Amino acid sequence: MSTTAPEAVAGGRTGLAGALVVPATIFVAIGLIGPVAILFRYSLNQFIPGQFMVDGLTIENYVKFFTDTYYLNVLMRTVRVAVVCTIACLIMGFPLAYVLARTESRFKNLLIMAVVLPLFVGNAVRAAGWMTAFGNRGALNASLMGLGLINQPIEIMFTETAVIIGIVAVNLPFMVLTLQSVIEGINRNVEEAAFSLGAGPVTMFRRVLWPLALPGILAGTILTFILAMNAYATPVLLGGPKFQTMGPLVYGQFAQQNNWPFGGAISFILMTATLLLTVAAHLIVQRRYR
Amino acid sequence: MARLSLTHLQKVYGDFNAVDDVTIDISDGEFLVLLGPSGCGKTTTLRMVAGFVPPSAGKITIGERDVTVLPPWKRNCGLVFQSYALFPHLTVAENVAFSLEMRKVPHAERAPRVAEALRLVQLSGFDERYPRQLSGGQQQRVALARALAMQPDVLLLDEPLSNLDAKLRQEVRVEIRDLQRKLGLTTIMVTHDQEEALTMADRLVVMEKGKVRQIGNQRELYERPADRFVAGFIGRSAFLDGEATAPGRFRSRGGLDIDVGAAAGTGAATLALRPERISVAAEAGTCVNRFEARVEHVSYLGALLDIDVRLSEHDRMLLQLPNRQGSIEPKPGDTITIGWAEDAGLVYPREP
Ligand SMILES: Nc1ncnc2c1ncn2[C@@H]1O[C@H](COP(=O)(O)OP(=O)(O)OP(=O)(O)O)[C@@H](O)[C@H]1O
């Protein structure tokens, strides 16, 4: 037989693969790239109070952002919160995902449902729930004072801590589910092989489980990092009016100040920062483990 | 390299005895094979030795060390999994060096030991490949090399050949056996392939339902099976149900009186005969036990003919005749004379 036959088959496959990605590609093009492009164009326009938006080609909106420490602080705060949340999700999510992946319990599906359950409640509703828990007379302070552990209510509400707790609660299920599916794909015998070759649990984790779970760890951290960078409801409700992060800032410029060019610029900075940090983290991790 | 003792080892899952009172002593350098039907507890036994399954009761010692409660990483048991379980993110050399790294063997010493282990399994030059770039047989040998590199006290193999094709299996079988002898490794292998067990083992352990039925070498198991289960499991046997009427006498359900060598108690019993010990036609002439039998079914197996015969309304049995040139070939419906010596028949009390 000729050697071209397999190639023809492979060619057919490529064609099929192409056809399979068409719908998603169209969706991404129309739903994502389009608006982003328009946003970018807006960000180069001028804003003249009273005149709304004036067509132009200027970088003054970007200059305004990067020369004002207020905005720079908002960006730094957003990045800091997102990094802390992502690390917290990873540290708490990994053991949970591991247990979920390895359990032979009949209630496994139930456990997974329990992890996803918080997502059934919308962001705003959940944040409202946190408000009642964290407030000066909230459940947490009430019970701590009731137990006599503290005599002044702890200020949690409207702090960075409250925002971090709130975002972690939202993002943890995404991290857990991503990690769980990857850990499930790691043959249990490989862990046992490491043990039998003399690796204790910590070494086994470092040399075997972690590197093999790395694709999932990357996917999970990217997902939770992006979600945390762009969080809106949680910082607004739990952080209060003085706790500004990028998400609410963008919204404010669009909806309250009607400053679309500046709002566009902030959006673009947020997106670029998210992208750059994600890629940087990705590269660092890959360099270390490949 | 050391001797290994399992003493009254037991594993209970809920109210189910997966391994029940297993006592085995394996001497230094011995190749022991655990054999038995699926679900009889072979893997569980092996995993208790490796330290992955905590025994419910009993004791495991390697050399002078009591390892019963030791975690796997302190046992120094080399383990080869059915699925090989190579580290997919490490090269062949890194896989083999893993145990050396764990023991902080100096870097300078690692390379020669890895090379030696790979040479033993004839995979020199594959150092830089990743497991996914190897065939199944090569992966299997890397798994073996990885276990050997740690210089284990005990080598444990759980159906190491079951993912290989028949021809490769034959080769690797010989390779493993040679290596094990050369290195004098105390080894337990689990298999349910009887031929594999018989060709590789110094001694075999036949297990059933978590219990050890018999421990012995090939000849002992084949010629002196301890019970009816072993008689049926190792090699083939023809069975006749009936009753032991007196020492040395057996009466089948169909009323045939049969002389048997070994004295047995009386009561419900089963007579087991190896098919090749049963003679046919003229050859049966001198046998103590001689019966007319009607051929019911003949299967052609190449070197052998399997023949189902009926001795009476209630008694059927299996014969095996060599398929020799010019020998008679019975056909269904023929009546033939069959016979066997007194010591060919083994009588076992009927099991409930
Ligand atoms: N974790 C467990 N929980 C409950 N029962 C178990 C568990 N592990 C094994 N068993 C049971 O113990 C028995 C012995 O299992 P084991 O894996 O040792 O069998 P095996 O002899 O290796 O069989 P095979 O030849 O099929 O591999 C089986 O009946 C199995 O169902």
Ligand SMILES: [Mg+2]
């Ligand atoms: Mg098994």
